[in-house]
Amino acid sequence: MISLAISINRGKLIVTTSEIIGYKAGLGLTREEFADIMPKEHHRIWFGSDEDGIRIYPEEYEELISDLLNLLGNTESDSPSSSIIFTAVLRHKYGINSIEAELMSDIVPLFYNFLEKADKIFDPTPFINEARIKYGIIGEKVAIDLLKGFNNHMHKSPWTTYREMNWVDTAQLKDLFISERLETHYGTFLDQRYIDYLSVNFDKINNMNWRKFEGLTAEFFERQGYFVEIGAGRGDGGIDIRVWQEDPSLAGPPTILIQCKRYKKTIEQVIVKALYADMVSENVPHGLIVTTSSLSPSAKEVCNARSYPIQEVNKTTLRKWIEVMRKPHSGIFLGK
Numbered sequence: 001m002i003s004l005a006i007s008i009n010r011g012k013l014i015v016t017t018s019e020i021i022g023y024k025a026g027l028g029l030t031r032e033e034f035a036d037i038m039p040k041e042h043h044r045i046w047f048g049s050d051e052d053g054i055r056i057y058p059e060e061y062e063e064l065i066s067d068l069l070n071l072l073g074n075t076e077s078d079s080p081s082s083s084i085i086f087t088a089v090l091r092h093k094y095g096i097n098s099i100e101a102e103l104m105s106d107i108v109p110l111f112y113n114f115l116e117k118a119d120k121i122f123d124p125t126p127f128i129n130e131a132r133i134k135y136g137i138i139g140e141k142v143a144i145d146l147l148k149g150f151n152n153h154m155h156k157s158p159w160t161t162y163r164e165m166n167w168v169d170t171a172q173l174k175d176l177f178i179s180e181r182l183e184t185h186y187g188t189f190l191d192q193r194y195i196d197y198l199s200v201n202f203d204k205i206n207n208m209n210w211r212k213f214e215g216l217t218a219e220f221f222e223r224q225g226y227f228v229e230i231g232a233g234r235g236d237g238g239i240d241i242r243v244w245q246e247d248p249s250l251a252g253p254p255t256i257l258i259q260c261k262r263y264k265k266t267i268e269q270v271i272v273k274a275l276y277a278d279m280v281s282e283n284v285p286h287g288l289i290v291t292t293s294s295l296s297p298s299a300k301e302v303c304n305a306r307s308y309p310i311q312e313v314n315k316t317t318l319r320k321w322i323e324v325m326r327k328p329h330s331g332i333f334l335g336k
Helices: 010-025 031-037 040-046 058-071 086-094 099-117 125-156 192-200 202-206 210-223 269-282 297-305 315-326
Strands: 006-009 053-056 227-230 241-244 256-261 286-291 310-313
Touching: 006 010, 010 031, 010 040, 010 053, 010 058, 031 058, 040 053, 040 058, 053 058, 058 125, 086 099, 086 125, 099 125, 192 202, 192 210, 192 315, 202 315, 210 227, 210 241, 210 256, 210 315, 256 269, 269 286, 269 297, 269 310, 310 315
Parallel strands: 256 286, 286 310
Antiparallel strands: 006 053, 227 241, 241 256
16 A cells, blocks of 8 residues: 655644644653654654655654654553554564464454444453453453554554543653652652653653652652652751651651762762761661762762661662653562
8 A cells, every 4th residue: 555645844743743742641842852852764854944845654754653652751662653553563473373373363353343342431351351251361361462552553643642641731841850849640759751751761860850859769669668758858957758668657767768869979978977867866777878870989988887777779770760660560679
């Protein structure tokens, strides 16, 4: 089948693309922020005068939307664009001669029959149950994979209004870097959309707002089942986060005191000593310094020589934390 090119001026295409990404990902970007992440293969489309007329094929535009959603962490980085038939992707994943590939020939018609009868917001349980009853556990697995593939296909398509999450607002990407506000509908201390963005743009953690960095740390511990109290931010007495294993109204002193340092320079021993003094004052057994840098040699020496129960969380562990928060992984603590 031959695709017909779409003729449009660049300015209109950029506005339309911004609206689609904002709607699908729930994240608003400025033109400069789009330019910062734009893959080279799309530069012909994106850069130039707004008044220029350009010709773009539908599948080329689908790839653009797919790539941008991937680069914002809204979708899996290896998931195909909507221009690739999701059933073909599954067959390739299973292998031509696999049991799953053979079952697909029977289950795909069930799936499309289910879609014809489904409402705009549908419950896939009857389809999954039917596949399991007719074809057993493997049939159920194929049914679930079909649903995931269809969901990805619809979400990535620029031609549909379908999206995975019905966002109640649009978070502005710039606020990750300039705003101290932590209030969000999609998390307790840091918006899920920022976590997803950082999962594929981890180097940007160096530039995020200091308060958002505290929020990121607090969010991780809260999701691991701890009770978390974040300081006021400014004038909080030096302790950024207090963490309890049990309800603090019943448990007494915190389990961990946390100092967050979004630094480029290394953490000097004066910060370590101050944290330990606070631990002694509040009768807290563990201290944590969460940083985009690392402890200086002298700071490490102080911890070792004086047996301070203080640990460092650096970029390596932070990256793992973000991956844990992005996906439904099992818990991970201090990179272990």
